[in-house]
Amino acid sequence: MxxxxxxxxxxxxxxxxSTVLVSAEPIKLGLVGPMTGPLAPYGEGVRDxxxxxxxxxxxxxxxxxxxxxIIVLDxxxxxxxxxxxxxxxxxxxxxxxxVGPVIxxxxxxxxxxxxxxRIPMITPTATAVGVTRVGDYVFRVCYLDDHQGLAGANYAxxxxxxxxAGILYKAGDAYSVGLRDVFQEQFIAAGGEVIDVAYNAGxxxxxxQLTRLKNAEVEVVYSPFYYEDAVIxxxxxxxxxxxxxxxxxxxxxxxxxxxxxxxxxxxxxFTTHYSIDDQRPIVQTFLTDxxxxxxxxxxxxxxxxxxxxxxxxxxxxxxxxxxAQEIRAAIASTQAFEGVTGQSISLDDNGDPIxxxxxxxxxEVDGAAQFExxxxxxx
Amino acid sequence: xxxxxxxxxxxxxxxxxxxALLIYVNAQVVLDNLDFYIVGVLSVIGINVILxxxxxxxxxxxxxxxxxxxxxxxxxxxxxxxxxIHLGTPIYLNLILSGLVAGFIGFLIGLPTLRLRGDYLAIxxxxxxEIIRVILQNLQFTxxxxxxxxxxxxxxxxxxxxxxxxxxxxxxxxxxxAPGRAMIAIREDxxxxxxxxxxxxxxxxxxxxxxxxxxxxAGSLFAHRMTYISPDGFTFMxxxxxxxxxxxxxxxxxxxxxxxxxxxxxxxxxxxxxxEWRMIxxxxxxxxxxxxxxxxxxGTMELDxxxxxxxxxxxxxxxxxxxxxxxxxTGPPILPKTVSTNDADPILEVRNLSISFGGLxxxxxxNVEIKRGSLHGLIGPNGAGKTTLFNMLTGVHAPNEGEIxxxxxxxxxxxxxxxxxxxxxxxxxxxRLFKDLTVLDNVKVAYHMQAGYGLGTAILQPPRYGACExxxxxxxxRLLDVFSLSDxxxxxxxxxxxxxxxxxxxxxxxxxxxxxxxxxxxxxxxxPQETKELIQLIRWVRDEFDLSILLIEHDxxxxxxxxxxxxxxxxxxxxxxxxxxxxxxxxxVIEAYLGEEVS
Numbered sequence: 001m002x003x004x005x006x007x008x009x010x011x012x013x014x015x016x017x018s019t020v021l022v023s024a025e026p027i028k029l030g031l032v033g034p035m036t037g038p039l040a041p042y043g044e045g046v047r048d049x050x051x052x053x054x055x056x057x058x059x060x061x062x063x064x065x066x067x068x069x070i071i072v073l074d075x076x077x078x079x080x081x082x083x084x085x086x087x088x089x090x091x092x093x094x095x096x097x098x099v100g101p102v103i104x105x106x107x108x109x110x111x112x113x114x115x116x117x118r119i120p121m122i123t124p125t126a127t128a129v130g131v132t133r134v135g136d137y138v139f140r141v142c143y144l145d146d147h148q149g150l151a152g153a154n155y156a157x158x159x160x161x162x163x164x165a166g167i168l169y170k171a172g173d174a175y176s177v178g179l180r181d182v183f184q185e186q187f188i189a190a191g192g193e194v195i196d197v198a199y200n201a202g203x204x205x206x207x208x209q210l211t212r213l214k215n216a217e218v219e220v221v222y223s224p225f226y227y228e229d230a231v232i233x234x235x236x237x238x239x240x241x242x243x244x245x246x247x248x249x250x251x252x253x254x255x256x257x258x259x260x261x262x263x264x265x266x267x268x269x270f271t272t273h274y275s276i277d278d279q280r281p282i283v284q285t286f287l288t289d290x291x292x293x294x295x296x297x298x299x300x301x302x303x304x305x306x307x308x309x310x311x312x313x314x315x316x317x318x319x320x321x322x323x324a325q326e327i328r329a330a331i332a333s334t335q336a337f338e339g340v341t342g343q344s345i346s347l348d349d350n351g352d353p354i355x356x357x358x359x360x361x362x363x364e365v366d367g368a369a370q371f372e373x374x375x376x377x378x379x
Numbered sequence: 380x381x382x383x384x385x386x387x388x389x390x391x392x393x394x395x396x397x398x399a400l401l402i403y404v405n406a407q408v409v410l411d412n413l414d415f416y417i418v419g420v421l422s423v424i425g426i427n428v429i430l431x432x433x434x435x436x437x438x439x440x441x442x443x444x445x446x447x448x449x450x451x452x453x454x455x456x457x458x459x460x461x462x463x464i465h466l467g468t469p470i471y472l473n474l475i476l477s478g479l480v481a482g483f484i485g486f487l488i489g490l491p492t493l494r495l496r497g498d499y500l501a502i503x504x505x506x507x508x509e510i511i512r513v514i515l516q517n518l519q520f521t522x523x524x525x526x527x528x529x530x531x532x533x534x535x536x537x538x539x540x541x542x543x544x545x546x547x548x549x550x551x552x553x554x555x556x557a558p559g560r561a562m563i564a565i566r567e568d569x570x571x572x573x574x575x576x577x578x579x580x581x582x583x584x585x586x587x588x589x590x591x592x593x594x595x596x597a598g599s600l601f602a603h604r605m606t607y608i609s610p611d612g613f614t615f616m617x618x619x620x621x622x623x624x625x626x627x628x629x630x631x632x633x634x635x636x637x638x639x640x641x642x643x644x645x646x647x648x649x650x651x652x653x654x655e656w657r658m659i660x661x662x663x664x665x666x667x668x669x670x671x672x673x674x675x676x677x678g679t680m681e682l683d684x685x686x687x688x689x690x691x692x693x694x695x696x697x698x699x700x701x702x703x704x705x706x707x708x709t710g711p712p713i714l715p716k717t718v719s720t721n722d723a724d725p726i727l728e729v730r731n732l733s734i735s736f737g738g739l740x741x742x743x744x745x746n747v748e749i750k751r752g753s754l755h756g757l758i759g760p761n762g763a764g765k766t767t768l769f770n771m772l773t774g775v776h777a778p779n780e781g782e783i784x785x786x787x788x789x790x791x792x793x794x795x796x797x798x799x800x801x802x803x804x805x806x807x808x809x810x811r812l813f814k815d816l817t818v819l820d821n822v823k824v825a826y827h828m829q830a831g832y833g834l835g836t837a838i839l840q841p842p843r844y845g846a847c848e849x850x851x852x853x854x855x856x857r858l859l860d861v862f863s864l865s866d867x868x869x870x871x872x873x874x875x876x877x878x879x880x881x882x883x884x885x886x887x888x889x890x891x892x893x894x895x896x897x898x899x900x901x902x903x904x905x906x907p908q909e910t911k912e913l914i915q916l917i918r919w920v921r922d923e924f925d926l927s928i929l930l931i932e933h934d935x936x937x938x939x940x941x942x943x944x945x946x947x948x949x950x951x952x953x954x955x956x957x958x959x960x961x962x963x964x965x966x967x968v969i970e971a972y973l974g975e976e977v978s
Contacts, residue, residue, distance in 0.1 A: 036657075037658070073651075074651075076658075079607070079609075080601070080604075080612075081607065083419060084415075084416060084419030084423060084648075085416075087415030087419050088415065088419065091616055093416075104525075105526065105607075105609055108607040111607075112528075112532050112606040116532060128525055130526075130528050130607075132527065133528075134606075146661060171516075172512075172513065172517075172524050174523075174525040174611075176528065177523065177524050
């Protein structure tokens with residue numbers, strides 16, 4: 001053994017040195033989302049949230065003695081471009097995990113790519129059911145369209161005691177149609193009656209549809225679409241005297257809704273990911289740090305971007321490894337992870353989160369519309 | 380560089396070089412640790428090349444505006460998705476089936492709309508693109524608006540490149556073949572194309588179905604690359620994106636289509652380092668190109684290795700311009716002469732022909748007999764109905780009443796191209812050449828019927844193809860010789876002198892191998908010397924090609940000298956018929972038309 005002693009010593013030294021050298025390298029994560037084009041506000045929100053999570057951890061010395069680097073690429077919400085970019089991040093930049101993509105259409109094409117190449121992916125915001133079903137390397141931190149539709153229907157039935165619901169939805173839109181389907185099924189299952197009316201992309205007048213709902217004397221109007229359309233719907237409902245309670249979805253969670261719809265929005269409720277009234281330190285620190293860092297208020301998707309990146313980094317830390325397989329295993333075994341959008345987030349076998357859905361109501365305070373935290377519901 | 384994809388001696392070599400280059404690039408890429416980024420960009424380029432080049436066949440080569448290419452891509456993509464998910468069929472089969480399904484739907488849409496002229500196709504394809512998207516959004520088995528996932532992932536890089544190259548070769552070969560010339564002729568002048576015997580509906584539908592077929596193939600590759608597709612990927616904007624690539628490269632140029640598909644796909648990737656600005660550079664580029672080069676980057680030019688080589692040779696040998704042998708004017712060249720029939724039956728018999736436009740009777744009860752081998756004149760004041768009569772004889776207008784018997788067969792009610800095929804060719808009062816084609820191509824288009832081969836031969840190019848094309852070029856060149864146009868055979872038709880354009884139009888009409896030639900004011904705009912030469916030429920043509928000629932002319936010296944029989948038309952009614960001498964002395968004719976001039 002003695003004559004190998006020097007050799008072994010040199011070998012150990014080399015391994016040690018190389019570890020030190022490698023450790024100096026940051027751990028690379030990728031983020032793909034729309035940074036240009038009409039969906040840029042969502043992509044930028046997710047990006048800023050994710051970068052904030054990395055910055056907070058880096059400021060505390062990183063993990064495993066290494067810093068976190070997030071490489072951000074713009075896919076313009078284009079699925080074809082997403083494939084190219086995901087492969088680029090994996091092949092060229094050697095990322096160990098992917099945060100994103102933002103919308104469901106791009107996440108649905110990114111999933112098979114990461115699965116094929118065995119790199120874990122956590123999408124912050126893709127709510128379509130199929131996204132995580134492509135394999136065991138694909139996860140998300142947001143609840144599914146299904147869950148949100150259920151929560152909306154349950155709230156209408158249990159909390160508002162509604163028996164007759166109208167649904168206004170956007171024809172041909174996956175998000176809107178998906179939520180309508182679930183809400184309708186659940187509401188009818190609970191003994192309710194549903195009248196659904198559709199509008200098309202680009203429509204800016206819903207008065208015909210809303211009049212139908214008014215004549216049908218519906219008690220609630222389920223409205224699964226984004227705030228731009230919600231502003232129109234709320235204002236027109238107000239002007240024709242339709243006084244049913246509007247139940248929106250997470251697409252409504254934007255300051256613009258209050259600014260543009262004003263008092264017409266009062267009494268409307270919607271399901272969303274978190275409330276800024278939540279006093280947990282993690283939420284308040286997120287809000288403070290975000291505004292300090294970027295000089296503006298975070299959109300709701302920024303909180304999800306923050307949680308996705310934080311969960312990815314947390315999992316790498318728990319795995320104590322940059323091996324993609326071990327990171328994947330760590331993500332899959334996530335239990336009671338505390339995020340901005342959930343006090344205790346666990347992942348199920350599909351890679352989907354088990355967490356509460358927040359319900360927000362619009363109230364009038366000193367003549368101005370304002371959001372108010374109502375409750376949290378599970379599904 | 381060369382205008383128009385009609386001569387492509389060096390194409391095989393080009394394709395070989397292209398293939399070699401691609402294999403080289405591919406090998407490099409494979410060696411480079413399989414960089415999926417580059418591979419991905421190249422795959423997208425390949426799909427965009429297929430889309431743009433196939434749209435070029437419809438919009439550029441045939442001149443029909445289709446703005447629903449994404450719809451056909453969607454058909455192909457969903458066909459592949461359903462096949463792959465439910466039957467697990469291999470990609471090669473999916474490619475073929477998707478192409479066939481998209482092509483068939485293209486055929487179904489093209490057939491009713493392409494019978495009509497004008498922008499009906501644009502409206503129909505726009506509608507189709509939307510319909511297919513809405514249908515896909517609402518069908519359960521295609522996943523509705525949420526889309527359909529789980530399509531087999533295929534690293535489609537190599538196969539995309541191969542299919543892209545095949546697409547370019549096939550569309551290129553169609554473009555330079557007889558069917559392709561027919562399509563180009565339709566783009567240039569649909570009426571003139573009909574009168575040289577081209578079934579314009581057939582070729583428009585053919586081009587549209589083939590273009591749609593390749594859009595389906597592109598969709599199939601797209602589906603296998605994406606593994607998940609949704610209706611949102613095939614919106615109107617996608618169609619416009621392909622159209623923009625085509626227009627930027629130059630409508631009608633395959634090289635341009637490839638160039639701009641590569642440029643517009645790769646550019647945003649190269650510009651990644653400038654972040655948000657890259658999305659401004661892209662549209663700014665479009666604006667700049669359209670302002671400074673409205674015909675597109677390459678116009679209708681094609682890159683042709685043969686041309687480049689001959690240019691190099693010229694530079695090396697210091698010669699300026701191609702050496703063309705001057706044609707001797709003496710002795711007309713021998714042409715394939717048909718056996719002269721001494722049949723006494725008239726070649727054309729017109730009985731009680733009438734037509735009215737909105738209550739106005741343009742021609743009424745017109746009767747005429749034209750003997751074989753005769754030169755028959757048709758005169759009358761402006762608006763007498765002479766050109767209307769020609770239009771009825773050539774099938775452009777269907778007569779309300781009466782019969783047209785040509786070679787013993789009734790031809791009234793037939794389409795112009797069928798009439799041309801039966802053996803009646805014509806020229807137009809206001810010359811209708813294929814103005815942007817070369818002189819030689821103008822005549823070659825008209826040899827379309829005698830080409831003796833179809834689309835399959837055009838694409839596969841068996842030895843027979845070369846022989847046929849050689850024959851067409853030789854025949855066309857001989858015809859140009861006769862009309863002293865061979866020196867200008869490579870000139871663009873619009874650049875010819877007026878007289879030369881008239882001669883070319885007659886030459887083109889003769890290429891149809893007519894038995895009856897209708898000349899509408901052949902001497903219009905000619906000086907006395909040119910008219911004199913024209914008289915000799917017409918007589919010579921009649922004898923040499925053994926045909927009968929019916930001509931409309933206001934130049935009385937020409938009519939009187941040439942025509943054995945002259946019919947006089949006034950207000951749509953034949954007021955007299957007889958020899959030149961009889962016409963000259965007929966009071967009714969003098970009153971109606973000749974007036975002081977001849978008396």
